Amino acid sequence: MTRLTDLTMAQARDGLAKGEFTSVELTEAHVKAMEAARGLNAYITETPDLALEQAKASDERRRKGEAGAMEGLPVAIKDLFCTKGVRTTAASKILHDFTPPYESTVSDNLLKAGAVSLGKTNLDEFAMGSSNMTSHFGGVTNPWKRRGDDSPLVPGGSSGGSAAAVAARIALGATGTDTGGSIRQPAAFCGIVGIKPTYGRCSRWGTVAFASSLDQAGPMTRTVRDAAIMLGAMAGHDPKDSTSAPMAVPDFEAALTGDIRGLKVGIPKEYRPEGLSDEIAKVWEQGIEWLKAAGAEPVEISLPHTKYALATYYIVAPAEASSNLARYDGVRFGLRVDGKSLDEMYAKTRAEGFGSEVKRRIMIGTYVLSAGYYDAYYAKAQKVRALIAEDFRKAYETVDVILTPTAPSAAFGMGEKMDDPITMYLNDVFTVPTSLAGLPGLSLPAGLNAEGLPLGLQLIGRPFDEETVLKVADVMEQAAGFTARPAGVEG
Ligand code: GLN
Numbered sequence: 001m002t003r004l005t006d007l008t009m010a011q012a013r014d015g016l017a018k019g020e021f022t023s024v025e026l027t028e029a030h031v032k033a034m035e036a037a038r039g040l041n042a043y044i045t046e047t048p049d050l051a052l053e054q055a056k057a058s059d060e061r062r063r064k065g066e067a068g069a070m071e072g073l074p075v076a077i078k079d080l081f082c083t084k085g086v087r088t089t090a091a092s093k094i095l096h097d098f099t100p101p102y103e104s105t106v107s108d109n110l111l112k113a114g115a116v117s118l119g120k121t122n123l124d125e126f127a128m129g130s131s132n133m134t135s136h137f138g139g140v141t142n143p144w145k146r147r148g149d150d151s152p153l154v155p156g157g158s159s160g161g162s163a164a165a166v167a168a169r170i171a172l173g174a175t176g177t178d179t180g181g182s183i184r185q186p187a188a189f190c191g192i193v194g195i196k197p198t199y200g201r202c203s204r205w206g207t208v209a210f211a212s213s214l215d216q217a218g219p220m221t222r223t224v225r226d227a228a229i230m231l232g233a234m235a236g237h238d239p240k241d242s243t244s245a246p247m248a249v250p251d252f253e254a255a256l257t258g259d260i261r262g263l264k265v266g267i268p269k270e271y272r273p274e275g276l277s278d279e280i281a282k283v284w285e286q287g288i289e290w291l292k293a294a295g296a297e298p299v300e301i302s303l304p305h306t307k308y309a310l311a312t313y314y315i316v317a318p319a320e321a322s323s324n325l326a327r328y329d330g331v332r333f334g335l336r337v338d339g340k341s342l343d344e345m346y347a348k349t350r351a352e353g354f355g356s357e358v359k360r361r362i363m364i365g366t367y368v369l370s371a372g373y374y375d376a377y378y379a380k381a382q383k384v385r386a387l388i389a390e391d392f393r394k395a396y397e398t399v400d401v402i403l404t405p406t407a408p409s410a411a412f413g414m415g416e417k418m419d420d421p422i423t424m425y426l427n428d429v430f431t432v433p434t435s436l437a438g439l440p441g442l443s444l445p446a447g448l449n450a451e452g453l454p455l456g457l458q459l460i461g462r463p464f465d466e467e468t469v470l471k472v473a474d475v476m477e478q479a480a481g482f483t484a485r486p487a488g489v490e491g
Contacts, residue, residue: 004029005169006491009073009226012172016062016072023062023072027055027116030074034118034170040141042155042165044079045087046119054116061114070233071114076171078162079120080127081107081217082206086117090208091125091135094328094335094353104206105238106175106217113233118171122161125355126325127182127210130427132160133418134357142190142411143168143486147452153411156186156427162220163190169489173221173230177207179214180313181407181431184443187220188406188456191445191484193227193473194220198464199438200245201231203238211320212243214313214435224444224474228252231466247464255467256474261295263472266399270306271430279449280405287403287446287457290479291472299399303391306433308384313432314425315368315381321358322365328353360421389437396462401472404430406443406456430458440466444473445482454484 004026007015015021031048051074058072082088082100089095103111111117124134131154132140142155143164155164159176163186166174176183178196187194195218202217209215219230232252238244267288272281288298330336330349337348354362368377395402407427417424434441440463443456457476461469485491 002491005033007172008223009172009221009229010223012073013071013229017067023055023058023116024052026072027051027074030118030170037168037170040143040164040168041138042121042140042161042168042170043076043119044089044091044122044137044161047086047117050086051116051118058114058116068112068114069229070110072116073114073172074116074118075110075230076118076121076162076165076174077107078123078159078175078177080123080177080208081175082208083107083117083120086120088120088208089137090127091123091137092353092355092358093136094349096136096335098334100206102206105203105240106207106234109234109236110175115233121165121174124158124160125358126208126321127158127177127179128321128357128361129157130181130185130424131417132157132186133414134355136355139414140164141414143489144191144411144453145487149451152414154189154414156189156411158182159186159220163187163192163194166190166192166220166222167486173219173226175217175234176220177215177217178435179210179317180435181428183218183220184431184441184456184458185407185427187443188445188454189411191454191482191486192220192222193224193442193444194218195227195231195442195466195469196435196440197231197235197466198440200243201235201440201464201466203236203241203244205238205240209324211317212324213320214317224470224477225253225256227442228256228470245464250467252466252470255471257471258475260291260472260475263296263401263468264399265291265296265298265472266301266395266402267298268301268303268306268402268404270303271404277409280408280455283447283455283457284403284405287476290476291403293479294475296472301395301399301402303395303433305384305387305391309388309433309436310425310429312381312384312388313428313436314364315377316385316436318361318365319369319378320365322362322369325358325362385436388433392437392439401468402460404458404460406430406458410449410451410453410455434460439463440469442469442473444477444480446476446480447482448484
């Protein structure tokens with residue numbers, strides 16, 4: 001039999017339903033694997049006792065015939081979601097000992113669906129980054145390595161701990177959050193599936209805020225079907241978040257019909273910038289061929305404002321971050337460093353509590369929002385954002401879904417790109433336009449590069465049309481037949 005930790009969520013769900021094993025057994029297997037893989041630093045806080053307690057309660061519910069959609073399935077929660085009674089740090093020193101008295105809606109939805117929580121996964125501090133190297137709790141190591149080369153690689157970011165945990169089989173799935181690519185880019189770097197749903201599909205309540213008009217929660221899993229199952233459990237209208245959409249949650253799994261005949265797939269010409277690596281271009285071509293073979297029709301489209309997306313994002317996101325992070329002042333919760341006056345206490349607390357990338361974002365954010373520069377930067381960025389959204393709206397008059405690469409490279413070495421923020425920000429070049437437009441975007445593993453590292457392809461959908469995105473992804477997943485796994489993770 002397949003090892004319990006190697007099952008997909010759908011397989012585990014079926015095995016539990018048939019009584020082949022219990023949630024306690026499944027959870028114990030994951031707890032053991034999680035402890036053996038501590039070298040990855042994927043978790044900031046492990047909660048094995050709580051997990052086993054939840055697993056016992058789950059087995060009990062199943063006996064009574066009360067199984068939910070995620071009944072008994074052990075998952076990991078990005079440490080950006082507040083969890084009642086369990087430390088929530090946002091990977092920042094300023095929250096290093098913060099234990100929330102409440103549960104985020106998304107993690108609560110998962111628990112209510114019967115899921116078991118193994119613990120809280122590592123991330124870039126306040127979800128700012130593309131490498132998971134800015135965490136106060138240290139970087140995460142990608143379980144994948146270049147062929148014949150043992151040097152450690154980054155898992156991507158900011159949801160790097162979640163991606164590494166799922167790839168390393170120390171969680172069946174994990175929650176991520178995506179502001180400009182933080183679900184999709186680490187999913188691509190770790191050879192897993194990740195979907196950022198439409199802005200408003202999942203509640204943001206109880207999730208530590210980075211950039212409120214962009215932040216979205218989503219699932220990170222090993223298969224498209226698992227993403228459909230987990231997204232269904234996470235999503236839904238929440239009266240506590242005024243930006244969550246009052247829409248019914250479709251049965252995402254039912255959308256995986258395997259039939260994409262006649263669908264029009266947009267191939268944006270602007271996503272082929274000069275210098276795009278051959279291996280990325282090749283995997284993209286391959287993706288187009290798979291879609292054609294399945295009866296879909298590729299159509300070249302133009303998204304003319306794409307070239308401004310990165311600059312726009314790096315104005316809007318820091319602006320919102322600078323405002324959101326103003327609440328960390330040492331008064332009511334989190335770190336406090338005393339000073340001679342109230343002002344000095346604020347300054348010392350923030351100076352010591354925030355890492356340098358977070359400080360950089362606060363500086364950029366306050367600058368672009370300052371009286372003298374607001375119109376030149378922030379107001380202008382908002383206008384460009386509207387144009388980017390309009391590009392997509394026009395494209396969706398002729399196509400049903402869009403296919404692009406997820407990231408401009410495969411996973412890079414730990415420590416690389418750290419001294420040059422612009423190079424680091426370029427990781428997001430293919431993911432930020434979707435975020436600015438609020439659209440659903442999914443990354444799936446499409447192949448390996450010459451060094452044996454996974455490469456991802458991104459599917460972008462119409463607003464609230466995650467179903468088409470998942471349906472197409474499912475077909476591509478079957479065509480790709482991606483069975484590779486990180487060295488050391490046996491089947
Ligand atoms: N890498 C991007 C950033 O640093 C996106 C992060 C995210 O999506 N949370 O802002």
